[in-house]
Amino acid sequence: MDFDNLINGLDRATLDGITRGSIYALVALGYTMVYGVMKLINFAHSEVFMVGTWTVLGVYTVLGATSSSGTGMVIGATLLALIAAMLASAGTALAVERIAYRPLRKKGAPALIFLITGIGCSMVLVEVFGQVLKYFFGPPFGRVLVNVPAVLETKTVFTIPGVDLAISNTRILIIVGAIVMMVALDTFVNKSRLGRGVRAVAQDPDTASLMGVNQERVIMLVFVLGGAMAGVAALLFTIQYDSTKFDIGFIIGLKAFTAAVLGGIGNLRGALVGGLFLGIVEVYASAIWDSSWTNVYAFVVLVVVLMFRPTGILGESLGKARA
Amino acid sequence: MSQILDAYRGLKLGDRWDGAPKVVRWAVMLLVIAFAFYLPYLNILPFAYIRTDLSSTGSDWASVLFLIVVYMIVAVGLNVVIGLAGLLDLGYVGFYALGAYSIALFGSTNSPVVGALQSRFGFSEEWAVPFAVCIPIAIVMSLIAGVFLGAPTLRLRGDYLAIVTLGFGEIIRITARNLDNVTNGAAGITQVPVPPGPEIDGRNFFNTIDAERWYWLALTVLLLIIFLARRLEHSRVGRAWLAIREDEDAASVMGVAGFKFKLWAFAIGATLGGLAGLLFGSKQQYVEPNAFMVNLSFLFVAMVVIGGSGNIFGALLGAFLLTYLPERFRAFVDWRPFAFGVALVAVMILRPQGLVPSRRRAREFEDRRHEAEEAAADV
Numbered sequence: 001m002d003f004d005n006l007i008n009g010l011d012r013a014t015l016d017g018i019t020r021g022s023i024y025a026l027v028a029l030g031y032t033m034v035y036g037v038m039k040l041i042n043f044a045h046s047e048v049f050m051v052g053t054w055t056v057l058g059v060y061t062v063l064g065a066t067s068s069s070g071t072g073m074v075i076g077a078t079l080l081a082l083i084a085a086m087l088a089s090a091g092t093a094l095a096v097e098r099i100a101y102r103p104l105r106k107k108g109a110p111a112l113i114f115l116i117t118g119i120g121c122s123m124v125l126v127e128v129f130g131q132v133l134k135y136f137f138g139p140p141f142g143r144v145l146v147n148v149p150a151v152l153e154t155k156t157v158f159t160i161p162g163v164d165l166a167i168s169n170t171r172i173l174i175i176v177g178a179i180v181m182m183v184a185l186d187t188f189v190n191k192s193r194l195g196r197g198v199r200a201v202a203q204d205p206d207t208a209s210l211m212g213v214n215q216e217r218v219i220m221l222v223f224v225l226g227g228a229m230a231g232v233a234a235l236l237f238t239i240q241y242d243s244t245k246f247d248i249g250f251i252i253g254l255k256a257f258t259a260a261v262l263g264g265i266g267n268l269r270g271a272l273v274g275g276l277f278l279g280i281v282e283v284y285a286s287a288i289w290d291s292s293w294t295n296v297y298a299f300v301v302l303v304v305v306l307m308f309r310p311t312g313i314l315g316e317s318l319g320k321a322r323a
Numbered sequence: 324m325s326q327i328l329d330a331y332r333g334l335k336l337g338d339r340w341d342g343a344p345k346v347v348r349w350a351v352m353l354l355v356i357a358f359a360f361y362l363p364y365l366n367i368l369p370f371a372y373i374r375t376d377l378s379s380t381g382s383d384w385a386s387v388l389f390l391i392v393v394y395m396i397v398a399v400g401l402n403v404v405i406g407l408a409g410l411l412d413l414g415y416v417g418f419y420a421l422g423a424y425s426i427a428l429f430g431s432t433n434s435p436v437v438g439a440l441q442s443r444f445g446f447s448e449e450w451a452v453p454f455a456v457c458i459p460i461a462i463v464m465s466l467i468a469g470v471f472l473g474a475p476t477l478r479l480r481g482d483y484l485a486i487v488t489l490g491f492g493e494i495i496r497i498t499a500r501n502l503d504n505v506t507n508g509a510a511g512i513t514q515v516p517v518p519p520g521p522e523i524d525g526r527n528f529f530n531t532i533d534a535e536r537w538y539w540l541a542l543t544v545l546l547l548i549i550f551l552a553r554r555l556e557h558s559r560v561g562r563a564w565l566a567i568r569e570d571e572d573a574a575s576v577m578g579v580a581g582f583k584f585k586l587w588a589f590a591i592g593a594t595l596g597g598l599a600g601l602l603f604g605s606k607q608q609y610v611e612p613n614a615f616m617v618n619l620s621f622l623f624v625a626m627v628v629i630g631g632s633g634n635i636f637g638a639l640l641g642a643f644l645l646t647y648l649p650e651r652f653r654a655f656v657d658w659r660p661f662a663f664g665v666a667l668v669a670v671m672i673l674r675p676q677g678l679v680p681s682r683r684r685a686r687e688f689e690d691r692r693h694e695a696e697e698a699a700a701d702v
Contacts, residue, residue, distance in 0.1 A: 120667030295497055
């Protein structure tokens with residue numbers, strides 16, 4: 001127990017927690033949207049995120065971008081990496097839906113089977129980067145940690161006076177980027193015509209299809225949107241941690257799902273609240289006790305919240321949001 | 324493929340079995356059991372080709388058989404949770420690890436717990452909790468863990484159970500890794516005790532060389548557990564599980580206490596997982612946290628679901644295939660997880676009810692498929 005450690009570094013810990021939480025929240029969106037519409041935990045979503053991080057690495061490698069590149073190159077490479085990661089992740093999510101979930105939906109299989117094919121897809125994707133691509137192309141693929149060049153150099157933009165906390169450009173990008181994407185998605189789901197279809201299917205699939213909503217198309221849309229958000233998260237993750245690995249998705253995915261459940265699964269704003277909450281709790285708890293127990297804190301928080309508020313902090317409401 | 328399946332269905336093995344005279348059934352069962360006990364010495368062509376030690380790089384056949392049987396015990400236990408009660412438990416490895424760690428912590432002279440007991444009560448350096456006492460300790464530990472995990476989470480919706488149990492599996496592993504002064508941390512615990520037995524050729528009856536004895540022990544335990552699980556399945560409790568799986572609301576209207584029976588299923592499943600872990604830890608004589616990774620939980624679930632959830636023999640088949648095939652094709656060790664993932668997706672899409680589903684389960688699937696088709700036709 002070391003509360004002094006937390007109090008002394010409270011500003012720093014809060015910043016770390018928000019950064020971490022923003023990434024969790026973006027990945028959590030994919031889980032929460034798919035769950036809201038299909039009542040299904042998409043176990044392959046963690047690997048959708050992982051594919052995004054590799055795409056970022058690929059774009060940097062092709063463009064030859066490094067930490068010493070000029071300003072134009074930095075902006076160009078980062079934007080291109082963002083678009084490529086969003087496309088690759090959305091494509092992966094769509095492929096998973098096509099291969100693993102659609103045939104089962106046609107057969108009316110029970111929910112358990114969807115989980116199993118999701119886990120199967122997740123293993124296949126992990127092994128594609130850990131083994132198959134290594135077999136054909138060699139490094140950097142394989143079962144090792146890979147460095148992603150820090151194209152965007154970390155610089156202190158300003159210092160918060162009083163607490164003397166340095167805010168760097170990468171932190172701003174991650175936090176602002178995550179919030180902008182979430183607001184955009186929230187607006188899309190709540191204001192646009194397609195978004196109304198998503199909410200309708202989440203509320204009552206049968207009635208929605210009677211009202212002329214194409215359910216299959218809504219499901220595809222949800223996977224694409226969730227995948228694209230995971231792609232954004234992947235770029236932000238590589239900016240913050242400068243690395244990727246074939247099995248990086250597992251723990252991030254687990255945390256992101258925990259965040260989604262914490263905030264109230266099926267609720268977009270809940271994903272943001274849950275993600276930030278989880279990120280901050282993890283960092284605080286690690287400061288007070290020991291950082292080798294980080295994952296344990298996350299699950300203890302989950303169980304405690306579920307015991308006292310089974311529908312999460314904000315409740316479940318993709319469909320029940322103001323129409 | 325489908326022709327073979329149709330031919331298999333035409334045989335109506337299950338109906339024939341039920342229709343056969345009792346004498347025939349007993350004779351066949353005894354023959355199968357006798358053959359199972361003979362397996363380590365299997366030497367008759369062409370059956371001997373299934374042995375895993377044909378090439379010099381292969382793994383020891385009796386040890387593979389032992390692992391298959393331990394995983395079969397796991398599959399029978401998990402089948403109670405997933406197949407009968409319809410609860411998705413993704414943290415089963417936690418109970419397996421608890422079983423293995425219980426016997427290591429209390430039975431090994433290498434364990435800090437035993438060390439503390441020795442100095443507290445002034446026992447000699449060689450003293451440790453006897454093996455026979457370790458068994459109830461392991462069972463009680465995993466039972467308590469099952470009830471503690473189940474009591475708060477089983478009231479929640481089914482999907483949350485998956486994620487909470489997944490977390491539980493991780494917590495057990497991280498705890499075992501981090502609590503250095505209780506579990507020796509990542510170094511693990513050596514000198515895990517073996518069951519007592521007469522000394523033969525100057526060695527303990529249960530040792531690291533004669534793996535077939537371990538296999539026979541595990542097989543005996545497995546047969547006992549299969550018998551008990553069958554009795555349980557056809558008891559009042561078993562029928563309650565079935566009703567909950569089919570429709571929990573309808574079951575509770577009919578007076579089936581959903582939570583109580585789900586907790587029972589969870590606790591029984593946990594106990595069997597702990598028992599399997601105990602056997603595993605004792606045979607290895609060494610327990611370390613990295614032997615209990617999350618992937619093992621997925622493997623366990625895959626065994627039950629691929630084999631055909633709800634059917635004990637399906638679970639046994641699943642456990643056999645998913646343990647035996649990777650050992651038989653050890654040369655492709657790097658490709659095994661990839662092949663496993665592909666097989667998982669392929670089998671589930673082509674045959675969502677599993678390879679040998681229980682007859683009731685197969686009919687349910689047929690029903691649901693028709694409903695889905697009709698719904699599609701209506702639109």
